[in-house]
Amino acid sequence: xxxxxxxxxxxxxxxxxxxxxxxxxxxxxxxxxxxxxxxxxxxxxxxxxxxxxxxxxxxxxxxxxxxxxxxxxxxxxxxxxxxxxxxxxxxxxxxxxxxxxxxxxxxxxxxxxxxxxxxxxxxxxxxxxxxxxxxxxxxxxxxxxxxxxxxxxxxxxxxxxxxxxxxxxxxxxxxxxxxxxxxxxxxxxxxxxxxxxxxxxxxxxxxxxxxxxxxxxxxxxxxxxxxxxxxxxxxxxxxxxxxxxxxxxxxxxxxxxxxxxxxxxxxxxxxxxxxxxxxxxxxxxxxxxxxxxxxxxxxxxxxxxxxxxxxxxx
Amino acid sequence: xxxxxxxxxxxxxxxxxxxxxxxxxxxxxxxxxxxxxxxxxxxxxxxxxxxxxxxxxxxxxxxxxxxxxxxxxxxxxxxxxxxxxxxxxxxxxxxxxxxxxxxxxxxxxxxxxxxxxxxxxxxxxxxxxxxxxxxxxxxxxxxxxxxxxxxxxxxxxxxxxxxxxxxxxxx
Numbered sequence: 198x199x200x201x202x203x204x205x206x207x208x209x210x211x212x213x214x215x216x217x218x219x220x221x222x223x224x225x226x227x228x229x230x231x232x233x234x235x236x237x238x239x240x241x242x243x244x245x246x247x248x249x250x251x252x253x254x255x256x257x258x259x260x261x262x263x264x265x266x267x268x269x270x271x272x273x274x275x276x277x278x279x280x281x282x283x284x285x286x287x288x289x290x291x292x293x294x295x296x297x298x299x300x301x302x303x304x305x306x307x308x309x310x311x312x313x314x315x316x317x318x319x320x321x322x323x324x325x326x327x328x329x330x331x332x333x334x335x336x337x338x339x340x341x342x343x344x345x346x347x348x349x350x351x352x353x354x355x356x357x358x359x360x361x362x363x364x365x366x367x368x369x370x371x372x373x374x375x376x377x378x379x380x381x382x383x384x385x386x387x388x389x390x391x392x393x394x395x396x397x398x399x400x401x402x403x404x405x406x407x408x409x410x411x412x413x414x415x416x417x418x419x420x421x422x423x424x425x426x427x428x429x430x431x432x433x434x435x436x437x438x439x440x441x442x443x444x445x446x447x448x449x450x451x452x453x454x455x456x457x458x459x460x461x462x463x464x465x466x467x468x469x470x471x472x473x474x475x476x477x478x479x480x481x482x483x484x485x486x487x488x489x490x491x492x493x494x495x496x497x498x499x500x501x502x503x504x505x506x507x508x509x510x511x
Numbered sequence: 512x513x514x515x516x517x518x519x520x521x522x523x524x525x526x527x528x529x530x531x532x533x534x535x536x537x538x539x540x541x542x543x544x545x546x547x548x549x550x551x552x553x554x555x556x557x558x559x560x561x562x563x564x565x566x567x568x569x570x571x572x573x574x575x576x577x578x579x580x581x582x583x584x585x586x587x588x589x590x591x592x593x594x595x596x597x598x599x600x601x602x603x604x605x606x607x608x609x610x611x612x613x614x615x616x617x618x619x620x621x622x623x624x625x626x627x628x629x630x631x632x633x634x635x636x637x638x639x640x641x642x643x644x645x646x647x648x649x650x651x652x653x654x655x656x657x658x659x660x661x662x663x664x665x666x667x668x669x670x671x672x673x674x675x676x677x678x679x680x681x682x
Contacts, residue, residue, distance in 0.1 A: 201671070213637055226550075229544055230547065353559060
């Protein structure tokens, strides 16, 4: 090291030295951080609310929002960071949140199924997905668009895998920064199962929104013998149609040709059906009828607060 | 590590680096609190980074640059003093051989360096970081870091040997 190098080093050491009040540093940083966080949240919610009001138009009422974007209700359970073992065990819950993604998304879908939980969204014209799970293989296997864009993987806590995929590095990084693993949310739907086939359990639930408005959602039931059915509802702008060719519990219904789907009629803004064919096998029309007959459906799909508190009544 | 824990353990190092970047202890405290306030909002993602300390230093350097760019803050830490003035005021330091006086002189010279050059020297000599890491923090290439370092040391060396003309040109 030259004499000048040594002189520079000594001079800098001397100028930088001196006590630092750690207590005031921490308290000052926290105080500023909290102010910034409040401002940031106000800006995010405000921008999202403005975009939704402008974009939604007059024909579609807005869903109730937590200050801006539609939000799922809190689950009253620990998030994935605190309880990674619970991730992917109950389709009625997702153990993370990402309000910034929801607020910025044109559409987004929450999915909770065996082994993983996922948020998919279109943000700024690009698809982003956030997936968490207890096993890396389950998380990797959850992707529908392999190899597209940039993938960020991490293990935030032991026993938890996180995978974020974005169209490019910036989108993926922003999505990663938006993930909150300290919160758990309930996956809710505009209907509740009052009855389900004996021995069956919900294994998958999903709920999707477009521009803050409910778009579609469903729950997949699986019986002990492997039989599967999907109970699902899609948003419908059109007039309520009471016509049908079938009756379920005294309500008009439509039995699809091939007897692989039964749909309720006369539900405002919703097409509600039970699918028992194609990907879903093992149940009969009578099983679908029984599920639909006991189904509780909200008559105000636009307001999430009117939705049943849980997908199931148990 | 929680945000509070990180600031308690690593915050003082940020303050000391900020003292070198800003040349002003009060502004260093203010700058670090501002940067940590920003970090608090995104702490969950920052804490998961492989090297959060590098990211925070980058935030610090950028915040200092932003402060510098704001028109109201264009006054320099020693507004009426150039490197040449500092050398002139050094007087008979070498003759006396007083180390403290020498450090004070060099510190004045360092404060007069262009902001990026001073940052490179602080990160290289005080933080002992390699050029690649410094480049990451400053958002430039490693060769640019080496160029900044070379020009800075040339300026300091010239000033210390009393080459006033060269010093004035660089300033």
